[in-house]
Each structure stands twice: as C-alpha cells, then as structure tokens.
Amino acid sequence: MKLALSLSNEDELWIDFGTGKNLRFLAIHEITSSLGPIKAHALPMFHALTGCDTVSSFVVHGKRSAWATWNPIPELTNALLTLTDAPTEIPEEAMQVIQRYVVLLCDRTSTHSEVNKARKMFGRKTSVQRISPTYAALEQHVRRAAFQGGHVWGQMLATQPQLPSPTSWGWTSDEEDGSYEPATLDHTL
Numbered sequence: 724m725k726l727a728l729s730l731s732n733e734d735e736l737w738i739d740f741g742t743g744k745n746l747r748f749l750a751i752h753e754i755t756s757s758l759g760p761i762k763a764h765a766l767p768m769f770h771a772l773t774g775c776d777t778v779s780s781f782v783v784h785g786k787r788s789a790w791a792t793w794n795p796i797p798e799l800t801n802a803l804l805t806l807t808d809a810p811t812e813i814p815e816e817a818m819q820v821i822q823r824y825v826v827l828l829c830d831r832t833s834t835h836s837e838v839n840k841a842r843k844m845f846g847r848k849t850s851v852q853r854i855s856p857t858y859a860a861l862e863q864h865v866r867r868a869a870f871q872g873g874h875v876w877g878q879m880l881a882t883q884p885q886l887p888s889p890t891s892w893g894w895t896s897d898e899e900d901g902s903y904e905p906a907t908l909d910h911t912l
Contacts, residue, residue: 765803769793771872772803772821778867779905781856784828792828799824806869809877813865821865822858829855863906866893 736751755763773789774780781789793799802820806813819836826833826841835841838855856864870892878884890896894903 761804762800765800765807767876768803768807768868768872771868771876772806772865775871777871779864781825781828789828792824792831796820796824796827803872806865806873807877809873810869813862813869818862818865822861825855825861857908859908863893863908867905870894 734752737748738751740747740749771778773786798820802817805817822838823836825838826835833841835844838861839858841855870889874886889903893906895906896903
C-alpha cells in the first residue's frame with residue numbers, strides 16, 4: 724500500500740486489501756490527499772528506514788511510534804525524499820536529520836541531535852534495547868534503507884531498473900551462495 728500511496732496523484736487509484744469476508748477496497752487517492760502528496764511520496768523510504776522485509780527495524784520501536792515521531796520533525800520528509808531518488812551517496816544533511824529522528828524515536832524528551840552523544844545518556848536511564856544505534860551502525864542501516872527505498876522501490880516503474888551493487892549499500896556478499904547479509908561493524912562506541 725505504501726508504494727501505491729507514493730505513486731498516487733489526482734487520478735483515482737483503488738486497491739483491494741484483505742481476503743474473503745475481510746476484503747475491502749481502499750481509495751488510495753483519498754489517503755494520499757489527506758497525507759499530502761509530498762509526505763505520501765516519502766512513505767516507501769519511511770517504511771524502509773523504519774523496517775521492512777529487507778531492512779531491520781529499530782528494536783522495540785514499531786511503526787506506530789515511528790510515525791508519531793515523524794510528525795514533530797517535518798524536515799524528515801525532505802531527508803527521506805533525498806533518499807527516494809536513487810542517491811549516489813547519503814547526504815550529510817539527511818544523516819543529521821535522521822540522527823535527530825532516531826534519537827527522538829528512542830527518547831522523545833532528548834535534546835541531543837547526535838546518536839553517539841545520546842547513547843551515553845540513554846544508558847543511564849533506560850534499558851539497553853531502547854538505546855539508539857551508533858552513528859556507524861545507523862549509517863549502514865540508512866544505506867540499506869536507501870538501497871531498498873530509493874534504488875529498488877524508486878525504480879519500480881522502470882522496465883529495466885539500474886541497480887547498484889548491494890555491497891555499496893550496507894550489504895556483504897557470500898561468495899559461495901551469492902546471498903547478501905547486512906554489513907556488520909568491527910567496532911562499537
């Protein structure tokens with residue numbers, strides 16, 4: 724549905740949702756209108772950033788709290804949009820906004836803007852599961868989200884999408900079987 728919302732414009736777009744007795748038809752164009760076309764266009768990237776089938780989520784922080792945290796940070800929309808258009812790199816300005824977003828996702832009262840500084844404070848007042856990732860881990864996470872949301876979904880209407888190597892976007896390749904796994908870090912903060 725998030726992909727349909729990002730594609731919807733003034734034209735009517737309906738999708739069926741559910742099965743059997745629970746089947747219903749959703750007016751995507753009406754949902755897009757209520758969100759606004761800009762926020763709707765950023766939805767796939769938001770979905771990738773906050774966890775999808777190919778990108779991990781932030782532990783104990785579900786979609787509902789992620790959505791509620793997006794609302795007080797309107798600049799997150801522009802950061803997500805910069806990643807939606809198959810970027811060649813992650814802009815530093817986008818990472819700054821995403822860092823602040825992740826800090827607030829982990830602690831809505833925090834005044835910190837950088838995840839590494841916030842981690843030091845989180846450890847004193849919350850469980851380890853609620854601590855934000857390190858900057859290095861967040862950067863790899865954002866790279867994987869940008870690959871999925873910007874490169875893969877961003878080219879969903881292209882007949883021959885041009886995808887970069889996932890190994891440039893936060894993944895490592897298993898040469899034996901050709902599978903990909905998230906890149907891990909050798910150090911921590």
